Amino acid sequence: MDVVVEDVSALTKKITITLPKEGVQKKLEKAYGKLQRETKIKGFRRGKVPRTVIVRNYQGQVQAEIGEKLVQESYFDAIEQEKIDPVVHPDITLPVFNEDGTFTYIANIDIRPEFELGEYKGIEVEKVESEVSDAAIEVEIEELRRDMAPLRSVTDRGVETGDVIVVDFEGFHNGKAMKEVKNDNYQVDVGAGKLSPEFEEKLVGMKQGEEASHEVEFPAEYANPVLAGKNVEFRVQVKEVKERVLPDLDDDFAKDVDEKFTSIADLEASVRQGLQAEKDKSAEGDITDRVMLKLLEGHAFEVPERLVRFEVEEMIKNTEKQLETQGMNLESAGINRDDLAKQSRETAEKRVRGDFILKKIADTEGIKVKDEDLERSFQRIGDQYNMSVSQVKEFFQSRDELLPFMNEILNEKILNFLRENIKFVDATPDKKEDRKEEVKEESAD
Numbered sequence: 001m002d003v004v005v006e007d008v009s010a011l012t013k014k015i016t017i018t019l020p021k022e023g024v025q026k027k028l029e030k031a032y033g034k035l036q037r038e039t040k041i042k043g044f045r046r047g048k049v050p051r052t053v054i055v056r057n058y059q060g061q062v063q064a065e066i067g068e069k070l071v072q073e074s075y076f077d078a079i080e081q082e083k084i085d086p087v088v089h090p091d092i093t094l095p096v097f098n099e100d101g102t103f104t105y106i107a108n109i110d111i112r113p114e115f116e117l118g119e120y121k122g123i124e125v126e127k128v129e130s131e132v133s134d135a136a137i138e139v140e141i142e143e144l145r146r147d148m149a150p151l152r153s154v155t156d157r158g159v160e161t162g163d164v165i166v167v168d169f170e171g172f173h174n175g176k177a178m179k180e181v182k183n184d185n186y187q188v189d190v191g192a193g194k195l196s197p198e199f200e201e202k203l204v205g206m207k208q209g210e211e212a213s214h215e216v217e218f219p220a221e222y223a224n225p226v227l228a229g230k231n232v233e234f235r236v237q238v239k240e241v242k243e244r245v246l247p248d249l250d251d252d253f254a255k256d257v258d259e260k261f262t263s264i265a266d267l268e269a270s271v272r273q274g275l276q277a278e279k280d281k282s283a284e285g286d287i288t289d290r291v292m293l294k295l296l297e298g299h300a301f302e303v304p305e306r307l308v309r310f311e312v313e314e315m316i317k318n319t320e321k322q323l324e325t326q327g328m329n330l331e332s333a334g335i336n337r338d339d340l341a342k343q344s345r346e347t348a349e350k351r352v353r354g355d356f357i358l359k360k361i362a363d364t365e366g367i368k369v370k371d372e373d374l375e376r377s378f379q380r381i382g383d384q385y386n387m388s389v390s391q392v393k394e395f396f397q398s399r400d401e402l403l404p405f406m407n408e409i410l411n412e413k414i415l416n417f418l419r420e421n422i423k424f425v426d427a428t429p430d431k432k433e434d435r436k437e438e439v440k441e442e443s444a445d
Contacts, residue, residue: 003078011304013109017078021101031062067095087112110304117360118298126427128283132275140271149244158205161191166240172233180226211237225333291418295357303352311348312341358414369410
C-alpha cells in the first residue's frame with residue numbers, strides 16, 4: 001500500500017492511497033467468477049457466460065462494490081501507518097481502478113487541532129444568590145389559587161387582566177392572511193404571558209361579542225419563527241369572557257391542592273422545597289455557562305470546518321423538529337435555510353471549540369467514562385421514562401446510539417470536575433443590583 005500525505009490546511013490532510021495490483025485483481029477476479037457461475041444471460045447456459053460478456057454487463061456494479069470494500073479494508077491501516085488522528089469520517093473521492101491493475105482513492109481528513117491548554121482550574125465565578133424569597137413563594141401559591149379557581153361567565157364588563165376568554169382570531173401580514181396564524185374558539189388566559197404580551201394587552205377592555213383589529217409588531221428574536229420580525233394585524237372576536245373566583249388562602253385550600261397537606265404551612269414548605277430545587281438546578285446551569293464562556297475566552301484556535309458544518313446541520317434539524325410539532329416546516333415558517341445556517345454558525349463554532357477544550361481537560365486529568373457511570377446513566381433514564389435498565393440498554397445497543405450518549409456522560413463528568421474546582425468571588429456592586437432586578441422579575445413573573 002502506497003500512501004501520500006499532503007497538507008491542505010492546518011486542520012485538513014489530503015491522503016492519496018494506492019493499493020497494489022495483486023490484492024485488487026484477486027478481489028475483482030473473485031467477484032467476476034461468482035457472477036460467471038451464477039448469472040444467466042439470454043443465449044448462454046448458466047455458468048457458461050464468457051468472462052468478456054460478464055465484464056461488459058457488470059463492470060460498473062463490480063467496481064463500485066469492490067471499490068467500497070477496498071476503501072473500508074485499507075483506510076484505517078493507512079491512517080494508522082501515517083499516525084493521523086481524524087476527528088470525523090473522511091470525505092472519500094476519486095476512487096479509480098487504474099490501467100496497471102492498482103486501485104487509487106483520495107481521503108480528505110480533518111484532524112484534531114493542536115493548542116496549549118490554558119487555565120481551567122480555579123476559574124473565578126461570581127456567587128449566585130440561590131435562596132428562595134418569601135415573595136417568590138407567594139407568587140407560586142397565587143398561581144395555584146388561579147389554577148384551581150372556578151370560572152364564572154361575565155357579560156356586563158370588558159375583559160380584565162386575569163380573565164380567561166374564548167376568541168376567534170386570524171393574522172394578516174402585508175394584507176395577506178397567514179394560514180398558520182388562525183384559530184377558532186381559542187382560550188386565552190389574559191395577562192399570563194403565554195401569547196405575545198402586546199396581543200394580550202390589546203384584548204383588555206373588549207366585551208363579549210365585540211370584534212376588533214389590532215396590530216402587533218413582533219421582535220426578530222420572538223420564539224415563534226412564523227411571527228418573528230413581522231408586523232401582524234390580528235382580527236379578533238371575543239366570544240366569551242370568564243372571571244376567576246379565587247379560593248380563600250387557608251388550610252382547606254392546602255388540602256384541596258394535595259391531600260398530603262394538612263395546613264397552609266405544609267403547602268408553603270413544599271413550594272419552597274420545589275422552588276429551591278429549581279433554583280439550584282438553574283444556578284448550576286448558570287455556573288456551567290459562565291465556566292464555558294471563560295474557557296472559550298481563554299482558548300482561541302481554529303476548528304475543523306466539516307465539524308462546524310455538521311453542528312450547523314444538527315441545529316437546523318432541531319429547528320425543523322420544533323416546527324414539525326407545530327405542523328410546519330422551514331418554508332411555511334418563512335425561514336430561509338441558508339440564512340438560518342449563517343445565523344447558527346457562530347454558536348456551532350463555539351460548541352465545537354468548547355468540546356475540544358473539554359476533551360483536552362479530560363485527557364490531562366484522566367477523566368474517563370467507566371462502567372459504573374454507564375450503569376448509573378442507564379438507571380437514570382429508566383427511572384425517568386419508566387423503563388427497565390435492560391430496555392434502556394437494548395435501545396443503546398447500536399454503536400451509533402451509544403457513542404453520542406457516552407460523549408454526553410463524559411462531558412457531564414468534565415463539567416462536574418470544573419464546577420468542583422471553581423473559585424467563587426463576590427459580585428461587583430453593579431452585578432449585585434442586576435441580580436436584585438432579576439429576582440424582582442422572577443417574582444413578578
